[in-house]
Amino acid sequence: MQTVTEGKGTTKMPKSIPVSEADIYSDETLLNPWPIYRAIRDAGPIVYLDKLQMFVVARFNEAREALGTASVFSSAHGVMMNQPMNESTKGMLLCSDGAEHQQMRRVLMKPLVPSALRDLKDTISIEAEALVDRLVTRGNFDAATDLAQYLPVAIVSHAVGLPEEGREKMLEWAIAGFNCAGPMNQRTINSFGTLKGSIDYALGECVRGKLKPGSWGEMLLDAADRGELPIEKAKTMMLDYMGPSLDTTILATSSAIWLFAQNPDQWDLVCQDPSLIPNAINEAIRIESPIQGFSRYALAEHTFNDAVVPASSRVIVLNGSANRDERKWDSPETFHVRRKNASEHVGFGYGEHVCAGMNLARLEITALLTSLAKRVRRFELGKTERLLNNTLRGFKNVEVTVH
Numbered sequence: 001m002q003t004v005t006e007g008k009g010t011t012k013m014p015k016s017i018p019v020s021e022a023d024i025y026s027d028e029t030l031l032n033p034w035p036i037y038r039a040i041r042d043a044g045p046i047v048y049l050d051k052l053q054m055f056v057v058a059r060f061n062e063a064r065e066a067l068g069t070a071s072v073f074s075s076a077h078g079v080m081m082n083q084p085m086n087e088s089t090k091g092m093l094l095c096s097d098g099a100e101h102q103q104m105r106r107v108l109m110k111p112l113v114p115s116a117l118r119d120l121k122d123t124i125s126i127e128a129e130a131l132v133d134r135l136v137t138r139g140n141f142d143a144a145t146d147l148a149q150y151l152p153v154a155i156v157s158h159a160v161g162l163p164e165e166g167r168e169k170m171l172e173w174a175i176a177g178f179n180c181a182g183p184m185n186q187r188t189i190n191s192f193g194t195l196k197g198s199i200d201y202a203l204g205e206c207v208r209g210k211l212k213p214g215s216w217g218e219m220l221l222d223a224a225d226r227g228e229l230p231i232e233k234a235k236t237m238m239l240d241y242m243g244p245s246l247d248t249t250i251l252a253t254s255s256a257i258w259l260f261a262q263n264p265d266q267w268d269l270v271c272q273d274p275s276l277i278p279n280a281i282n283e284a285i286r287i288e289s290p291i292q293g294f295s296r297y298a299l300a301e302h303t304f305n306d307a308v309v310p311a312s313s314r315v316i317v318l319n320g321s322a323n324r325d326e327r328k329w330d331s332p333e334t335f336h337v338r339r340k341n342a343s344e345h346v347g348f349g350y351g352e353h354v355c356a357g358m359n360l361a362r363l364e365i366t367a368l369l370t371s372l373a374k375r376v377r378r379f380e381l382g383k384t385e386r387l388l389n390n391t392l393r394g395f396k397n398v399e400v401t402v403h
């Protein structure tokens with residue numbers, strides 16, 4: 001890692017910002033990002049990634065500061081690492097600021113607040129019990145597919161009210177969307193076509209008459225009818241339910257099982273005291289953050305400790321690295337379901353754009369772990385395969401035998 005003393009690249013460089021040659025989107029780094037994240041954290045509170053010509057924030061305090069200072073670190077200029085995506089996602093909830101963002105978020109959040117999720121809670125518990133019963137009877141299953149995919153696909157797509165036709169493509173679409181958030185590498189380029197399918201679906205199929213009556217999707221259209229949103233926004237917000245609600249939860253669930261399989265003492269603790277489950281979920285999301293990071297655009301110069309990020313620069317915020325920052329966490333690599341400050345992680349983000357669906361995600365994962373804790377003493381790990389994605393971390397397969 002070198003230190004820059006003069007202007008370099010297209011962005012005017014301030015003094016003493018460390019420069020890294022790392023490609024944080026290479027296959028190798030995506031599969032095992034921890035050594036490079038650590039080197040970036042150790043280099044300084046803010047580092048310049050020469051390959052991407054972007055700054056990166058990898059420490060916990062600075063990540064929270066960036067995410068919590070939306071007046072400087074804008075989402076409305078896009079949160080992705082490539083310009084075509086930042087152009088085409090303009091105006092989406094995730095990619096908006098200030099009053100516009102707040103208004104959209106108010107509408108979108110209505111069915112996602114804990115009081116509104118109360119009805120869904122019973123359905124989720126019943127479905128989770130039945131699913132776990134079937135899988136445990138079988139004796140072995142894939143935690144990434146058989147266990148983790150069922151609730152998000154069945155429950156969420158039903159609640160959003162999506163038409164049957166096309167629903168089976170939702171997982172493929174969501175994976176492609178998260179790939180397209182990366183820099184213009186081959187993974188991003190290969191995913192553009194698939195992503196277009198989901199946009200066509202949201203805009204073409206999610207219309208009155210096709211959406212289930214009383215569904216979340218229809219609530220968006222009702223809000224447009226009441227003048228709370230322009231109709232075009234209501235339609236694109238369908239993507240805010242479809243895109244981030246599936247893989248995130250699926251990956252968090254299978255990572256949790258993978259962690260429990262490798263740390264049987266932690267599973268024993270949860271089985272003895274299921275009230276630890278919410279903290280165990282936080283700990284799994286901290287240590288294997290399903291969303292590793294998005295970016296922000298600095299509207300003004302900002303100083304992190306002594307390091308100055310110039311105005312008009314793109315800054316990647318690595319939530320996955322912040323959640324393993326040894327400045328914040330004792331033994332950050334250890335999965336510890338009783339960790340006192342586990343809930344402080346930024347795996348669900350932080351600040352104005354903090355995850356809108358975290359209550360639902362917690363509900364789904366809690367229901368599965370609660371059912372498993374009643375029936376399973378040990379997870380024996382079989383074949384596992386990691387997902388290669390520009391934004392997401394987790395598994396394609398986690399085969400387990402249960403005892």
Ligand code: HEM
Nearest residue numbers: 093094240244245248249252347348349353355356357361
């Ligand atoms: C374990 C599961 C999940 C994880 C780890 C996760 C993670 C995140 C993160 C890190 C952000 C912040 C993005 C940013 O700072 O730019 C976010 C935002 C968001 N999430 Fe989640 N998410 C999960 C589940 C869900 C679910 C189930 C839904 C929908 C029902 C959802 C909907 C959203 C939406 C709409 C936003 C944008 C919020 C805004 O911009 O105001 N997420 N999520």
